[in-house]
Amino acid sequence: MSAEPSERSDLPAMAGTPATPPASHQRRKAERPSELLDAALQLFVEKGFAATKTEDIARLAGVSKGTLYLYYTSKEDLLREVISQRVSTRIAEGLAQAAAHQGSATELMRTLLVDWWMQTLESDASGVFKLVVSEVRNFPEIAELWFNEVSQPGSQLIGGMVQRGIDSGEFRPVDVLSVVYSIVMPLVMLCVHRHSLGACECPGMSLEPQAFIRAHIDLVLRGISTHPEP
Amino acid sequence: MSAEPSERSDLPAMAGTPATPPASHQRRKAERPSELLDAALQLFVEKGFAATKTEDIARLAGVSKGTLYLYYTSKEDLLREVISQRVSTRIAEGLAQAAAHQGSATELMRTLLVDWWMQTLESDASGVFKLVVSEVRNFPEIAELWFNEVSQPGSQLIGGMVQRGIDSGEFRPVDVLSVVYSIVMPLVMLCVHRHSLGACECPGMSLEPQAFIRAHIDLVLRGISTHPEP
Amino acid sequence: MSAEPSERSDLPAMAGTPATPPASHQRRKAERPSELLDAALQLFVEKGFAATKTEDIARLAGVSKGTLYLYYTSKEDLLREVISQRVSTRIAEGLAQAAAHQGSATELMRTLLVDWWMQTLESDASGVFKLVVSEVRNFPEIAELWFNEVSQPGSQLIGGMVQRGIDSGEFRPVDVLSVVYSIVMPLVMLCVHRHSLGACECPGMSLEPQAFIRAHIDLVLRGISTHPEP
Amino acid sequence: MSAEPSERSDLPAMAGTPATPPASHQRRKAERPSELLDAALQLFVEKGFAATKTEDIARLAGVSKGTLYLYYTSKEDLLREVISQRVSTRIAEGLAQAAAHQGSATELMRTLLVDWWMQTLESDASGVFKLVVSEVRNFPEIAELWFNEVSQPGSQLIGGMVQRGIDSGEFRPVDVLSVVYSIVMPLVMLCVHRHSLGACECPGMSLEPQAFIRAHIDLVLRGISTHPEP
DNA sequence: GATGAATGAGGTTTCATTCAT
DNA sequence: AATGAATGAAACCTCATTCAT
Numbered sequence: 001m002s003a004e005p006s007e008r009s010d011l012p013a014m015a016g017t018p019a020t021p022p023a024s025h026q027r028r029k030a031e032r033p034s035e036l037l038d039a040a041l042q043l044f045v046e047k048g049f050a051a052t053k054t055e056d057i058a059r060l061a062g063v064s065k066g067t068l069y070l071y072y073t074s075k076e077d078l079l080r081e082v083i084s085q086r087v088s089t090r091i092a093e094g095l096a097q098a099a100a101h102q103g104s105a106t107e108l109m110r111t112l113l114v115d116w117w118m119q120t121l122e123s124d125a126s127g128v129f130k131l132v133v134s135e136v137r138n139f140p141e142i143a144e145l146w147f148n149e150v151s152q153p154g155s156q157l158i159g160g161m162v163q164r165g166i167d168s169g170e171f172r173p174v175d176v177l178s179v180v181y182s183i184v185m186p187l188v189m190l191c192v193h194r195h196s197l198g199a200c201e202c203p204g205m206s207l208e209p210q211a212f213i214r215a216h217i218d219l220v221l222r223g224i225s226t227h228p229e230p
Numbered sequence: 231m232s233a234e235p236s237e238r239s240d241l242p243a244m245a246g247t248p249a250t251p252p253a254s255h256q257r258r259k260a261e262r263p264s265e266l267l268d269a270a271l272q273l274f275v276e277k278g279f280a281a282t283k284t285e286d287i288a289r290l291a292g293v294s295k296g297t298l299y300l301y302y303t304s305k306e307d308l309l310r311e312v313i314s315q316r317v318s319t320r321i322a323e324g325l326a327q328a329a330a331h332q333g334s335a336t337e338l339m340r341t342l343l344v345d346w347w348m349q350t351l352e353s354d355a356s357g358v359f360k361l362v363v364s365e366v367r368n369f370p371e372i373a374e375l376w377f378n379e380v381s382q383p384g385s386q387l388i389g390g391m392v393q394r395g396i397d398s399g400e401f402r403p404v405d406v407l408s409v410v411y412s413i414v415m416p417l418v419m420l421c422v423h424r425h426s427l428g429a430c431e432c433p434g435m436s437l438e439p440q441a442f443i444r445a446h447i448d449l450v451l452r453g454i455s456t457h458p459e460p
Numbered sequence: 461m462s463a464e465p466s467e468r469s470d471l472p473a474m475a476g477t478p479a480t481p482p483a484s485h486q487r488r489k490a491e492r493p494s495e496l497l498d499a500a501l502q503l504f505v506e507k508g509f510a511a512t513k514t515e516d517i518a519r520l521a522g523v524s525k526g527t528l529y530l531y532y533t534s535k536e537d538l539l540r541e542v543i544s545q546r547v548s549t550r551i552a553e554g555l556a557q558a559a560a561h562q563g564s565a566t567e568l569m570r571t572l573l574v575d576w577w578m579q580t581l582e583s584d585a586s587g588v589f590k591l592v593v594s595e596v597r598n599f600p601e602i603a604e605l606w607f608n609e610v611s612q613p614g615s616q617l618i619g620g621m622v623q624r625g626i627d628s629g630e631f632r633p634v635d636v637l638s639v640v641y642s643i644v645m646p647l648v649m650l651c652v653h654r655h656s657l658g659a660c661e662c663p664g665m666s667l668e669p670q671a672f673i674r675a676h677i678d679l680v681l682r683g684i685s686t687h688p689e690p
Numbered sequence: 691m692s693a694e695p696s697e698r699s700d701l702p703a704m705a706g707t708p709a710t711p712p713a714s715h716q717r718r719k720a721e722r723p724s725e726l727l728d729a730a731l732q733l734f735v736e737k738g739f740a741a742t743k744t745e746d747i748a749r750l751a752g753v754s755k756g757t758l759y760l761y762y763t764s765k766e767d768l769l770r771e772v773i774s775q776r777v778s779t780r781i782a783e784g785l786a787q788a789a790a791h792q793g794s795a796t797e798l799m800r801t802l803l804v805d806w807w808m809q810t811l812e813s814d815a816s817g818v819f820k821l822v823v824s825e826v827r828n829f830p831e832i833a834e835l836w837f838n839e840v841s842q843p844g845s846q847l848i849g850g851m852v853q854r855g856i857d858s859g860e861f862r863p864v865d866v867l868s869v870v871y872s873i874v875m876p877l878v879m880l881c882v883h884r885h886s887l888g889a890c891e892c893p894g895m896s897l898e899p900q901a902f903i904r905a906h907i908d909l910v911l912r913g914i915s916t917h918p919e920p
Numbered sequence: 921g922a923t924g925a926a927t928g929a930g931g932t933t934t935c936a937t938t939c940a941t
Numbered sequence: 942a943a944t945g946a947a948t949g950a951a952a953c954c955t956c957a958t959t960c961a962t
Contacts, residue, residue, distance in 0.1 A: 029925070046367055050280035054953065064927050069954065133426045134364040137276055143430035151427075177437055178445040185416035192422070196363045197381075200373035207407055215408040223453035259942080284936060294944045296938080305936065489946065506827055510740035514932060524948050529933065593886045594824040597736055603890035611887075637897055638905040645876035652882070656823040657841075660833035667867055675868040683913035719921080744957060754923045756959080765957065 033071045035061045037085060038124070040078045045127035045195050049079055049135050079135065083128055083142060087149055090125045098157055105165030106221055109183075113158070114213050117187045121209055126191035133192055155180055162224070171224045183220050187213065263301045265291045267315060268354070270308045275357035275425050279309055279365050309365070313358055313372060317379050320355045328387055335395030336451055339413075343388070344443050347417045351439055356421035363422055385410055392454070401454045413450050417443065493531050495521045497545060498584070500538045505587035505655050509539055509595050539595065543588055543602060547609055550585045558617055565625030566681055569643075573618070574673050577647045581669055586651035593652055615640055622684070631684045643680050647673065723761045725751045727775060728814070730768045735817035735885050739769055739825050769825065773818055773832060777839050780815045788847055795855030796911055799873075803848070804903050807877045811899055816881035823882055845870055852914070861914040873910050877903065 039060035043052040054075050058068045072078045094116050101112055120126055136143045158180050165171035190209060198205060222228045269290035273282040284305050288298045302308045324346050331342055350356055366372045388410050395401035420439060428435060452458045499520035503512040514535050518528045532538045554576050561572055580586055596602045618640045625631035650669060658665060682688045729750035733742040744765050748758045762768045784806050791802055810816055826832045848870050855861035880899060888894055912918045 032925090048278055048280055048364060048368065050278060051368060053951090065953090066927055066955080067925075070925070075953070130363065133360065133422055134278060136426050137429055138278065138281060140430055143427055143432045146427060147432045174449075175445060178442055179449065181435070181437065181442060182416055182446045182449050185419040186412055189415040189419045189422075192363055192419075196366050197373055197376060199367055200370055202373045202377045205411070207411065212408055212411060215405060216412045219404075219409065219412050219453040220449065223449040228458060283934090295936090296944050297942080299937070300942070492946090508738055508740060508824060508828065510738055511828060513930090525932090526934080526948055527946075530946070535932070590823065593820065593882055594738060596886050597889055598738065598741060600890055603887055603892045606887060607892045607894075634909075635905060638902055639909065641895070641897065641902060642876055642906045642909050645879040646872055649875040649879045649882075652823055652879075656826050657833055657836060659827055660830055662833045662837045665871070667871065672868055672871060675865060676872045679864075679869065679872050679910065679913040683909040688918060743955090755957090756923055757921085759958070760921070 032061070032063065032067070036063070036068060036071055036078070037082050041082045041086065041124060041127055041131070044079060044082065044135075045124075045131050046199075049075070049131075049138070076139070079139065080141065080145075083132060084145055084149070086125050086128050087145070090120055090123070090128075091149060091153060093119070094157065095153070105161050105168060105170050106225070109158075109161055109165075109221065110214075110217055112161075113183070113187070113217055114210075117190075117213055118210055121187075121191055121194060127195050129188055129191040130195040154184070158183060165224070169226060172226055174224050179220070179224055182223075183217070186216055262291070262293065262297070266293070266298060266301055266308070267312050271312045271316065271354060271357060271361070274309060274312065274365075275354075275361050276429075279305075279361075279368070306369070309369065310371070310375075313362065314375055314379070316355050316358050317375070320350060320353070320358075321379060321383060323349070324387065325383070335391050335398060335400050336455070339388075339391055339395075339451065340444075340447055342391075343413070343417070343447055344440075347420075347443055348440055351417075351421055351424060357425045359418055359421040360425040384414070388413060395454070399456060402456055404454050409450070409454055412453075413447070416446050492521070492523065492527070496523070496528060496531055496538070497542050501542045501546065501584060501587055501591070504539060504542065504595075505584075505591050506659075509535075509591075509598070536599070539599065540601065540605075543592065544605055544609070546585050546588050547605070550580060550583070550588075551609060551613060553579070554617070555613070565621050565628060565630050566685070569618075569621055569625075569681065570674075570677055572621075573643070573647070573677055574670075577650075577673055578670055581647075581651055581654060587655050589648055589651040590655040614644070618643060625684070629686060632686055634684050639680070639684055642683075643677070646676050722751070722753065722757070726753070726758060726761055726768070727772050731772045731776065731814060731817055731821070734769060734772065734825075735814075735821050736889075739765075739821075739828070766829070769829065770831070770835075773822065774835055774839070776815050776818050777835070780810060780813070780818075781839060781843060783809070784847065785843070795851050795858060795860050796915070799848075799851055799855075799911065800904075800907055802851075803873070803877070803907055804900075807880070807903055808900055811877075811881055811884060817885045819878055819881040820885040844874070848873060855914070859916060862916055864914050869910065869914055872913075873907070876906055 036057065039057045040052075043057055043060065046052075052075075054068055055065045057078070058065045061068075068078075072081065097116055098112060101108055103111075132142060132146055136146070155177070159176050162171065162174070162176050162179050166173055166176070190212070193205065194209075266287065269287045270282075273287055273290065276282075282305075284298055285295050287308070288295045291298075298308075302311065327346055328342060331338055333341075362372060362376055366376070385407070389406050392401060392404070392406050392409050396403055396406070420442070423435065424439075496517065499517045500512075503517055503520065506512075512535075514528055515525045517538070518525045521528075528538075532541065557576055558572060561568055563571075592602060592606055596606070615637070619636050622631060622634070622636050622639050626633055626636070650672070653665065654669075726747065729747045730742075733747055733750065736742075742765075744758055745755050747768070748755045751758075758768075762771065787806055788802060791798055793801075822832060822836055826836070845867070849866050852861060852864070852866050852869050856863055856866070880902070883895065884899075
């Protein structure tokens with residue numbers, strides 16, 4: 001939220017000057033789209049697309065109703081952009097992290113999955129899961145985007161790790177796809193939950209997310225391991 | 231469609247009851263509320279609460295716009311009724327099934343969980359999961375209902391089974407709540423998915439639900455078992 | 461204006477009863493479209509399409525904003541309907557009158573043209589000329605309608621009369637089309653004028669329309685006659 | 691485009707005038723108002739006042755939205771200026787031409803009317819007729835302007851010629867005003883038509899304007915002449 | 921002078937709800 | 942009980958105008 005990287009850090013600030021932003025008008029223009037996207041995501045996730053008023057998005061972003069339309073052609077456009085933008089950011093992160101790590105499949109899964117999903121859960125990207133679940137049927141193009149950019153690469157990545165474990169003898173010869181779902185669905189659900197029932201006053205899930213993620217991964221690993229630890 | 235047997239089955243009234251009156255008309259009247267609820271559920275799940283028009287609900291139920299208001303005081307009323315009605319029906323079913331079964335914790339879980347969730351997934355009750363996920367934040371009373379009628383008793387039931395397994399030595403002394411979530415979240419997610427991404431044209435999950443549910447339960451059981459089968 | 465023929469004069473009213481209208485609700489519904497069209501025509505002609513507010517049309521027709529949309533799908537729809545409806549009515553009238561008359565070409569023109577154009581000028585159909593002139597370029601479909609339903613048949617009719625006069629020796633062998641325009645353009649312009657400059661306070665044209673029309677037709681007839689009266 | 695010779699023709703400044711300054715930039719500045727008026731006229735005529743966007747006017751004139759407001763205080767101001775400017779230019783031309791000519795009333799009308807109206811029809815001044823017809827009722831001040839600057843002097847001029855013909859025995863003792871309208875209305879209508887139905891794809895008037903104007907004047911002259919040519 | 925980002929009043933259209941029939 | 946015509950609040954979006962740069 002409000003994490004705009006302030007675009008192209010404009011020349012190293014001269015020592016002493018407190019990095020004055022170049023000019024309020026220009027600054028604003030550069031940041032508007034991102035601020036609007038943040039506001040839109042927050043409200044779409046909270047209230048749903050149809051129940052969110054464009055004026056509220058604008059107000060939350062600190063601009064007037066009309067300004068929104070200088071940057072996005074319609075409320076629906078805003079929805080598309082919010083999803084595709086936030087999703088691609090997060091997926092790129094995941095691939096980068098995967099490339100950086102190494103080790104046994106077991107180790108890899110224990111670190112990579114826990115890290116990436118914790119970051120996702122705690123960033124506002126987690127809201128996108130709930131948003132997509134709620135709105136795909138009204139906006140079929142989102143389905144395609146999601147499949148190509150998220151489901152497919154995600155399954156590939158995790159499925160690849162499971163397969164490696166099988167090949168190396170760490171894991172039993174399980175049905176890879178089925179295991180991928182067993183691993184991933186609770187994590188997705190965690191994100192969804194955080195922005196639906198989890199956001200309500202009610203007692204809710206009395207369990208630390210991080211603790212649960214670790215326990216869940218361990219549970220699955222033990223379930224597929226050839227040599228379960230005692 | 232749990233309840234309404236659809237007006238076609240006009241079985242002869244049992245002797246003793248006064249010759250059933252012009253049937254088709256009387257029957258209809260009695261079934262209206264339920265038909266409206268069916269229609270509402272279908273559309274709320276498909277389009278979301280805000281994007282569903284009362285007129286569409288009425289039309290789908292085969293009545294006029296005004297008639298809807300003879301049975302329900304508002305669109306929101308319809309939402310509340312749909313959820314609480316469908317939910318209580320399904321939960322009662324679950325408790326009944328649980329009471330009927332017996333055997334080891336492992337066995338119990340393998341049959342009970344698979345059966346109940348498969349029925350739920352295939353009935354239109356599965357849509358309620360998606361509906362609740364999408365709408366709770368706009369209607370906080372739903373959260374309370376859900377917690378009291380679903381989350382709480384559901385966790386109790388499954389948690390109870392896990393605890394029994396631990397007590398009997400079938401399962402390792404795991405954190406019960408955590409395991410409950412690992413078990414249940416993919417199953418909930420399956421229901422949600424069926425009415426969001428799963429309902430789109432896109433390739434989607436290429437996995438038989440029943441096969442997955444079995445595999446998932448097995449995976450978890452192996453993960454918590456003290457004597458995993460080789 | 462407000463000249464709705466009250467649809468299907470419902471059975472001869474019993475002598476004594478003042479022809480009670482059948483039921484206010486039903487009555488209204490039947491008359492609404494026509495009342496809305498009247499209101500729309502008046503305002504579109506007066507202010508132009510873009511400057512007319514749908515709410516004003518509704519108010520002038522004595523209904524609320526929303527009611528308008530029960531009968532017409534959009535403001536533009538209203539424009540199309542107004543034009544095509546009023547035009548076809550008037551043209552049918554003209555053809556009927558032409559069929560009814562007979563006599564020499566000269567006589568025919570002197571009666572038919574004067575009568576039809578005077579009626580048109582004084583009915584609210586005259587506004588349609590101004591409306592079409594002002595709006596065709598924004599709504600090209602109107603051009604087609606106008607050409608097929610008005611320009612074409614109108615030219616045919618008048619051109620036919622001129623040709624008959626030439627054939628019978630009443631008129632010199634003039635260029636028919638050119639004469640048609642010389643005849644018709646001032647009459648069209650009279651209609652247009654009545655709803656633009658003619659509607660302003662300014663001194664305006666100090667000439668009785670009927671007197672002008674007669675004089676104009678006489679002038680043209682003398683211009684093409686083979687035996688101009690002395 | 692009566693006035694602005696378009697910045698391309700940079701004829702060498704006549705000796706004596708100080709070497710023209712950085713030309714293209716200075717020139718532009720001086721021509722801005724006129725370029726804006728041209729753009730405004732074109733769009734007002736094409737789309738109507740209300741449906742024309744100030745931004746489109748600015749873009750067509752090659753400046754930004756804000757610049758427009760440096761020269762004109764409002765969109766309405768632009769409308770007033772466009773009309774009064776174009777009108778006075780054209781009327782002045784007409785008076786000049788009238789003063790330059792001489793001869794019999796018949797001759798005068800045959801040359802003067804044909805020339806002036808052909809020039810008007812082909813310049814963008816013709817659009818002003820359509821614009822005025824469409825917009826007077828929304829801007830009553832235009833009516834006054836039009837009456838004083840156009841209708842009045844125009845009627846005077848033409849009426850004067852007719853009267854001269856009557857006095858000289860060329861024309862019969864007709865009603866002058868009526869004849870003026872018979873003469874002028876088709877010519878005005880020609881201008882209006884050119885920017886409304888005439889601008890559409892439809893078949894349209896299949897008649898050369900110049901041929902028609904000549905024929906029309908001839909027709910009227912024959913209609914009022916005391917000695918019609920055989 | 922020139923720009924174009926920003927504003928917000930105002931216009932069109934939708935839709936939950938009412939109520940006369 | 943059932944209908945569906947009518948309402949009007951409210952939502953989306955546009956665009957004339959302003960003003961900081």
